[in-house]
Amino acid sequence: MTIESKLFNLCIDESPPRNKPLVAKYMRSFAFPVLSKLSPFNISKTGSYLSANKNVILQKYGAEAENDITSVLEKLESLIADILSNSPFRELSSDNIDVKIWNKVLDDFSDQDGSRPTWVYTNWLYTECYIHRRIFEAFETSTFLKNYDPFYEQKMKALSHCEEAMDILGKFLIKYFNKNNVPLKNLREDLPKIIKCALWGNRCDLSQTGGDAIAQTESPLDLVESLQDLMLADESSKIVDFLFTSLNESKNNKILDIILDNAGYELFTDLCLADYLVTYKFVDIVRFHGKAIPWFVSDVTSQDFTATINYIAHTSRSETLKELGKRWEGYFKSGQWIFESEQFWTLPFNFGQMKSLDNELYSKLSESFLIISKGDLNYRKLVGDIFWEPTVPFTQAVGSFKPSKLLALRTLKSDITCGLAEGLAEHISKNDPDWLKIGKYAVIHVDGL
Numbered sequence: 001m002t003i004e005s006k007l008f009n010l011c012i013d014e015s016p017p018r019n020k021p022l023v024a025k026y027m028r029s030f031a032f033p034v035l036s037k038l039s040p041f042n043i044s045k046t047g048s049y050l051s052a053n054k055n056v057i058l059q060k061y062g063a064e065a066e067n068d069i070t071s072v073l074e075k076l077e078s079l080i081a082d083i084l085s086n087s088p089f090r091e092l093s094s095d096n097i098d099v100k101i102w103n104k105v106l107d108d109f110s111d112q113d114g115s116r117p118t119w120v121y122t123n124w125l126y127t128e129c130y131i132h133r134r135i136f137e138a139f140e141t142s143t144f145l146k147n148y149d150p151f152y153e154q155k156m157k158a159l160s161h162c163e164e165a166m167d168i169l170g171k172f173l174i175k176y177f178n179k180n181n182v183p184l185k186n187l188r189e190d191l192p193k194i195i196k197c198a199l200w201g202n203r204c205d206l207s208q209t210g211g212d213a214i215a216q217t218e219s220p221l222d223l224v225e226s227l228q229d230l231m232l233a234d235e236s237s238k239i240v241d242f243l244f245t246s247l248n249e250s251k252n253n254k255i256l257d258i259i260l261d262n263a264g265y266e267l268f269t270d271l272c273l274a275d276y277l278v279t280y281k282f283v284d285i286v287r288f289h290g291k292a293i294p295w296f297v298s299d300v301t302s303q304d305f306t307a308t309i310n311y312i313a314h315t316s317r318s319e320t321l322k323e324l325g326k327r328w329e330g331y332f333k334s335g336q337w338i339f340e341s342e343q344f345w346t347l348p349f350n351f352g353q354m355k356s357l358d359n360e361l362y363s364k365l366s367e368s369f370l371i372i373s374k375g376d377l378n379y380r381k382l383v384g385d386i387f388w389e390p391t392v393p394f395t396q397a398v399g400s401f402k403p404s405k406l407l408a409l410r411t412l413k414s415d416i417t418c419g420l421a422e423g424l425a426e427h428i429s430k431n432d433p434d435w436l437k438i439g440k441y442a443v444i445h446v447d448g449l
């Protein structure tokens with residue numbers, strides 16, 4: 001029996017039960033192909049990247065790093081083998097401060113007799129996060145490659161591949177920003193477009209392609225129009241009304257928290273949205289929340305964030321983008337923009353657990369005027385990674401996570417849905433069986449408004 005067929009034999013050919021957290025054993029859920037195919041593929045691509053770049057790595061870290069490369073490759077291979085043979089999860093073994101928490105969660109999941117849970121039968125959010133934590137563990141337990149991000153180069157490549165589209169959006173914004181007076185009417189018309197550029201930016205996600213860049217060449221603003229029919233829920237007007245109403249209130253220091261997702265083109269669109277909101281005084285301060293460790297291939301780390309702004313301000317081929325990048329550097333110098341990478345975002349918890357498990361972060365977000373959550377994984381965490389009936393209202397699915405007003409921008413890459421009109425999910429799935437997998441469709445949901 002091959003290893004893959006072993007995994008097959010452990011799973012059942014059924015859809016997952018509604019209103020329960022996802023588990024990979026249900027083969028008709030996206031969790032099964034992600035566990036059995038996409039994740040091993042991504043891990044093996046990480047190894048291939050390392051092997052292909054061996055000489056560059058040795059030049060940078062010295063000949064002694066060769067042993068590290070060998071051991072990282074072995075660890076990645078054994079991660080694939082562990083997944084495909086459904087062996088029990090093991091404790092993490094590095095000295096990073098989050099390891100205690102990971103191991104405590106694993107203990108809590110273990111039987112009283114000490115038997116550890118396995119990949120196929122454990123809550124999928126934990127399992128998928130654990131895969132990405134184990135990839136990082138392979139590096140952090142080495143000597144020279146402790147802080148090596150195997151996805152960094154691909155993330156930066158993905159950014160430069162999208163320069164054409166970024167330049168179009170950049171030109172639109174710079175023209176705007178350089179006007180002395182922009183009539184409110186124009187702002188009202190264009191704000192939803194900028195929000196939707198950040199929404200569709202979430203399509204560019206390297207975790208779907210094993211790190212291969214997805215080039216965005218079309219005009220982001222044209223795309224917003226042409227993709228409108230693919231929006232399954234669009235509550236953007238509520239957020240626009242809220243932002244315009246608040247312009248008339250004399251509130252100071254309005255903080256916008258953006259829970260970031262992917263680096264590259266998506267991050268660029270997030271920065272554009274933040275600039276727009278700051279420039280027209282919808283908010284005063286923006287706190288960007290990224291990841292403390294490499295995560296889900298293309299999520300933004302502090303290194304990516306700094307390098308992205310630096311690239312746009314100094315290396316990009318377009319003068320417009322350079323101008324935009326320099327504005328962003330200015331926001332950081334003045335303290336108006338802040339980047340943070342709290343540990344919670346790379347733990348296997350959903351956002352409903354934040355208040356009890358990381359009260360400091362929950363209190364910080366409670367100061368917020370508006371929280372924007374980007375992407376599919378953050379959305380899954382917002383709604384508890386529960387396979388809701390698609391008509392369950394978003395507000396209900398979000399449950400107790402209510403630190404402030406919330407805007408979720410997500411393209412669909414997993415089969416968690418909620419807040420959809422009666423019959424819509426059934427209608428689309430009939431005509432488009434892959435509707436949940438590839439970021440083709442999107443939702444904008446709000447809470448607290």
Ligand SMILES: O=P(O)(O)OC[C@H]1O[C@](O)(CO)[C@@H](O)[C@@H]1O
Nearest residue numbers: 205207261375376377378413414
């Ligand atoms: O980058 P995003 O939008 O959070 O997408 C991540 C998604 O990609 C996958 O890893 C694979 O489809 C999902 O399991 C996950 O929710």
